[in-house]
Amino acid sequence: ATSTSVYLDDFTWEAKPSCIKPTALTAVVTATTTALGWTSDALLFNINYGPAGFIQGQGITINNIDENSTLITGLTSQTEYEFYVQSNCGGSNGVSLWAGPFEFTTSCSAALTFSENFESYTLIGSTNPLPDCWTRFGNTGSSYITTGSANPLSPPNRLYLSASATSSTNAYAVMPPVSNLQAETHRLKFKGYATSAGKSVEVGYFASANDASSFIVLQTFAMPSTVVANAEQFVFTPQLVPSGVES
DSSP states (O other): OOOOOOOOOOOOOOOOOSSOOOEEEEEEEOSSOEEEEEEOSOSEEEEEEEETTOOTTSSEEEEEEOSSEEEEOSOOTTOEEEEEEEEEOOGGGOBOOOEEEEEEEOOOOOBSOOOOOSTTOOOOSTTSOOSTTOBOOSOSSEEEEEEOOOTTSOSSEEEEEEOOTTTTOOOOOBOOOBTTTTTTOOOEEEEEOBSSTTOEEEEEEESSTTOGGGEEEEEEEEOOBSSGGGOEEEEEOOOSOOTTOOO
8 A cells, every 4th residue: 555665785696604693793881891792593602802993803802602792891981892703603614704893882981070061072963973971862852062052151062952742752961970979079060041931951860771761850940041141050969869870
C-alpha cells in the first residue's frame, strides 16, 4: 500500500572465510577505563587499541581473550581512542580479519570547579557538539550553542534549550562532572531568560545514568521573559545530593 526506497552498495562474491570477524563493536567508558565489547561465536579473541588514528598493529595488543568483552584501564581522560578486534578460531580455521576501527572517547575527570561562557566554540547549531565535558542526554527537545548572545549574557555565544509541551519533549544539557557535589561547599551560578512568559529551567540529576525518565528535580528557576535585557543571574546551592552523583 506504500512505497519505499532501499539503497545498496559494495557487493562482493568471495570465498567463505573459515573464521568470521566480530561485529557490533561497543565501548562503555569512564574517565580512565573502557569496557570493550563485540559479537561473535568464536571462543578466543585478540584486540589491538591505541590513540585515535594509530596504525593498526602498532598499538597495544591483548591476545586470547576468552569472552566477548574486556576491560581496559589506565587510559587518559577526555581522549579519543580506537580499537580493533579479531576472532581466533583455533586449529586450521586460524584467525579472522580485524574488525574496526571503533572509536571511543573517555569521559572527563570530575573537577573541583569549572566555568563556561561558550565563547571559544565556532561549531554551533543543532548538529554540532556541546562544549567539552558537556553532553546531551535523552533529548527529544534541542540543546546546542548558538550565536546572538548580548549583555547581560556574555556575547557572542550562548546555550540554547528548546522543548515543546504539545509534543511532550524535553531538552537536557548535562554539565561537566564535579567531585565535590555532596560537600555543600560550592554553588552553581548561571544567567538566563526565555523568549516567552511562564517558562522555567529545572536543575537536577539522573537517578539512573541511562534513563532520561529518571531525572530528579532539585530546584526550578522561573525565567524572566521576552528579551535578553531581562536576563537574570540564578544561584543554585546543592543539598543532600546522593553519593555517586557528579553532574
